[in-house]
Amino acid sequence: MIIPSSRGRRTLRAVTVAVGLATVLAVSTACSSSTPTAAAGTGSAVTPLTLQTSWIPLVQFGGSYVAEKEGYYTKNGVDVTILPGGPDVDSMAAVESGQADIGMGNADTVAQANANGADLVIVAAGFQKNPLAILSTSANPINTPADMVGKKIGVPTGDEAAQDAVLKANNVDASKVTSVPVGFDVAPLVSGEVDGLWVFYSEQPIAYEAAAGKPGVTMLTADYGLNVFAQVYAVKKETLADPTKKAAIEGFLKGEIEGWQNYVADPTEAVELTVNDYGKDGGLTIDEQTKQAKLQMDLLVTDETKTNGLLSMSSDAITNNLATLSSLGIPADASLFDTSLLKDIYQGKSSIQ
Amino acid sequence: MTAATQHAPNSQTRTAAQASTIAAARSQARSEARRSTMNGWLTTLLVSLLLIAIWEVAADLALTRLGVMASPSAIIQSIAANPSLYFNAVSATAWVAMRGWFYGNLAAIFVAVVFVQLRAFESLFLRLALALFCLPLVAVNPLLQVTFDSDTAKVVLAALSVFFVTLVGTMLGLRSADGSPMTMVKAWGGRSLDSLWFVRLPSGIPAILTGLQIGAAAATLGAIFGEFIGAKAGIGVLLINGLMSLDLGRVWAVAVLATLMAAIPYGLFGLLRRWLTPWSAGISSAAAVSSGPRRSFAARSGRAFAYTVGSIVVILLAWYAYLAVFHLTPFVGKTPVDVFTYLVTSPTAAAKRSVIFEALGVTLVHSGIGYIAGLVIGVATAVAFVLFPVSERVFTPLAVALRSVPIIVLTPVLILALGRGLWGVVAIAAIVTFFPTLANTQAGLKRVPADAFTLMRSYDSSRMSTLWRLQLPYTLPSIFASARIAAPTAVLASTLAEWLATGDGLGHVIVNSRAHADYTGLWAAAAILTAVSLIFYSLVSWAERVVLARYAPSYNS
Structure with missing residues (x-):
């Protein structure tokens, strides 16, 4: 009957460790939650x-x-x-x-x-x-919605309707534009996977320039009917x-x-x-x-x-x-x-x- | 040492010469074992260094330029250039993960005790717990955002990520109590609570510790994903900024740190478990289905049906309770009736249904192919490790590292590497299935008793035949245990990749619904996905019972 007794001691050890861990966490949680959150007691009318x-x-x-x-x-x-x-x-x-x-x-x-x-x-x-813009490379630029014809455009989830609206407002046949779903990085454009990419006008073009070594071409959709x-x-x-x-x-x-x-x-x-x-x-x-x-x-x-x-x-x-x-x-x-x-x-x- | 053995009193009929031969052989065997362990470590170390060198060269030659992968030296540079930035990010995420891990496990252990003590509760509420496990993270995140303040929401997400696996593991552990000690407690007049305290809890500790160990990685994933609903600091914030500015060094540094955050607690809890409960070396990291008491077929199916209906009622009531308790605004919180109207009775129902079911088909293809590929390759790799032990030395460190990469970090990184086609998503679903399958199969293969090998050897069985007739059947319970848990995970991984990469499937429908404030669509897609995951899980459990009854009848949970 050696095993059960050593097992008992081990159990005790396990319980002690568990209780210790629990106490540490509980105390630290309590401390952090009791920290007053930015008391703005300056004026009464704030x-x-x-x-x-x-x-x-x-x-x-x-x-x-x-x-x-x-x-x-x-x-x-x-x-x-x-x-x-x-x-x-x-x-x-x-x-x-x-x-x-x-x-x-x-x-x-x-x-x-x-x-x-x-x-x-x-x-x-x-x-x-609207900061939604289409970023393309200077070698294969998209300056107007008409340039999107025959190209592969990366569209993040949620912006599909915007692309349809831009194409419609500029009388471009949507069936001639290929949409590819993308996330929020410019990698697909850098790697050449897409010809154009829906981006935030003031953000991704900077990353693209840094990665590609030269600036891309940005077409702001607000200039083409997405008001x-x-x-x-x-x-x-x-x-x-x-x-x-x-x-x-x-x-x-x-x-x-x-x-x-x-x-x-x-x-x-x-x-x-x-x-x-x-x-x-x-x-x-x-x-x-x-x-x-x-x-x-x-x-x-x-x-x-x-x-x-x-x-x-x-x-x-x-x-x-x-x-x-x-x-x-x-x-x-x-x-x-x-x-x-x-x-x-x-x-x-x-x-x- | 040989001399000492020679002069030792010999109670048996063994001669001094015999004893000396045995002792010499033993000491030789021991030093050989030591040497082979040393050689093993050396091989592992050399192989790891070689892999890192290959990574460095490949990254420098092409991968970094293609925007795919940073080299190890670039990662180290990125961290060294701004250690406090990474330290703050890791501590912010770790603090959320730790609290989520703590509360999630605490709740899981408590619920497991209740379930084990009161079986009816288990029959009614276990599926609810499973449903929580199957909920797609992409849908849960925006709902938690409006339910709690942002810190609590993140902790809850991390807690949800650990809850189910610990619950199932703990239940298995509590039930693993040997028959005789339980009988003894009863014979001495002990009550149910006594047997819980003296028998069940002690014998459950290894399984509980395993749950805590696995939970460390799951909590990290939950904490990072929680940062997607808004955070100022953390690993997820660095990941988003790194991706936005295409700073590969940063993205990969985040991937490495997130992996360490998952792997280090995993290793520490493994050590803790071995130190606290050395008898538990053979406990599987995943739990088997518990088999209930045997009854007639009719009685069994009648009860099963009643409990299934009961479970569905419980899940629907929990849905209503969630909306009511947290006073969710009707703009976001939709009821089962809203979802039913949306999918069945409203004038646009047919159109909505076709969108959702078409997307479901896509998701099933992604997760189905990935899941099966992950299972097959996982088992095949484990078998290859047995047949060619040197390959185990070579690849185990890689497998251990890769299995700890949180999927939210893995997905964008894999998309960078594999592109956004069907195969990218399939690969992601396959990878999340592959690693647990490999680990469990390896563990299962190691637990085959030595006696059985001796028996096979005495029949002069070939290596393949031993593998096929002995090792694999013995390992089936472990393979199934991981197959079951991996089923919802494969679906989860597919939806995540569909959001970030392919823009189709239910993952896309859910995110697109949120983007267009169509919360009924979000709930409908999430409910269907959860139901499908539940069915997926149940099918694997059913296959498990059938196969184990046929091939591993001696296996008891």
Whole structure:
């Protein structure tokens, strides 16, 4: 009967180890969860708000980072928590489910969500131009949608409808374009697997240039009929029905606009905040993010924003948006946009101080 | 040593000369064994170094330029250039993985005890647990995002990834209690709880530890995948940025670190298990189907039917309970009735059905071919290892390393290497089936008792015949055990690859539904995929019972 007794001792040892491990974990979990989360007990009138961004931290959200760090939000009575996004995040679902107060997305994703039962409204538009672009090589360039004929185009999941819309708007026969599903890297273009690739205008072209050693050709779909705002700010309709909450959203937008004004004047601070603070664990480089920040100006700043201010939603642009949405087969009308907050903030000026 | 043995008191009729010969032979055998172990380690080391050298040369010559693979030196450079970046990423992901691992295993062990003590619970709720295991990650992720805050969502995902395997392993362990100690506890008037504490738990420890060991890798996968719903730091964030900027050194450094994160705890728990429970060397890492008490065929099928219906009701109730308990907004949280309407009664139902079933066909082709290929190649490789022991030395380190690569990291890397065609997806499904099959088959082949070999030798059986008549039948339970767990994994892997690479199949339907805010479509596709995985798993279990009853009747779970 030697075995059972040694077995008993071993059991005891196992139990001790298990209990020890459990205690360590339980204690450390308790410690970490009891850490107070950024107590913002400065002013009594500061309203907490949560902003769900659409991707992992990049200079794409640089204006928001500046607004938080420079105190533009708190100055306007709101304390904003910026939530990072990712490839699998749905900002609209986050807003609709109450996880976030404001969600960033494209006009078409907001309209899609509403078509499926959400009740959201767009209060401002960060990118006046949709950043969806087609990247090709300089040896085999795609400058216009007509150049796509007979070519193999890499389309990520979710952008198929956009490709159809672009081709249709430019009278290109969709059956003459081959679509290949891709992820979010430029490898298929570098390796020659595809002739063109759907990309984010201010991101992948930089990676392509670095990998291929020479710049590619970028065709911005916004120049060819895909007129939807991108990086819009969407909130629940019911939020705007409550005057206190509406005031808080307006305060947020004021801070946001100031942040982006700062960015447009000089993106250095936004880039540094992205690389060294908000995205410091993402392994980003100043060089790459500066290039991205500069390209992004094309999306943020247009003739429209020069007269109406950043994040603007002019009635012409709204009409164009609705036309594109209908070509994408998404039902929407002008009630998708609420311009009253922007009007209130700008008071007819083209910038705020 | 020989001298000492010579002078030792000899109680038997053996002469001093005989004893000395035996002792000499023993000591020679021992030193030969030592030498061959040393040679083995040396071979393994040399082969590993050779493989790394080949990798380095191949990467430098072509693979890096093609955007496929970074060389080992580029990986080391990438890590050395920014060690704190990688350290932060690994610790962020590891902290989520550890908590998920802890809670997932705790819940699994608790539920296993309940199931073993109360058999009716098992019959009703085990399929629910299996359904959770079969849920496609691509669908679970966005739902968890709106259910919990982002940190909790990641921990829950990691916990879900470890739950089922530990549950099944622990149940097997608790049930493995020998008949006689259990009888003894009963004879001494012990109650069910006494036998649980004195017999079942001690004999379950090795299996529980095996679950904890396997769970380490699963939790890492869950934690990385959780970062796809939003994270500031972690291995997944570095992976996304690395892919976006096509920084191969970074992507491959992430792959290597993620592999180490899975492999190191795996190894440590293996050591811990051997140290705590040395008697458990032969415990399989995967569990066999438990055979219930024998009843008449009619009674058995009647009960089976009742429990199947009961399980389906339980799964549907759990679905409703999830929506109600977490107050999921109806925009995201769809009920079984919504899904039924979407697929059956709504005016667009026929169109939706055809989209989903066509995609299901594609997914089944991907996972089916990959699964069978993975099984066949896995068993064949294990057999080759037995026939040509030198090949085992050569390839085992490679196999151990590759099996720990989390699939979310493996998929983009494999797409870079293999392209996005049908075969890329099939290869991914095959790989996730191959490694557990290889490991389990190897372990099974090693457990064949020495007596049986002696018997085969006495009949002058050839090596092939021994393999075919003795070793493989003995190994069948291990092969099936891994085949069962691998079935849903192959489906999961296919859907992941369909999202990231091929853009077809149910993986694409699920992601596309989310992209278009069509959450009913997401739930419908996920429900069908889960049901199919459940059926897939049940078919393999059924085949397991039939085959084992025929070829390994002596095998008891």
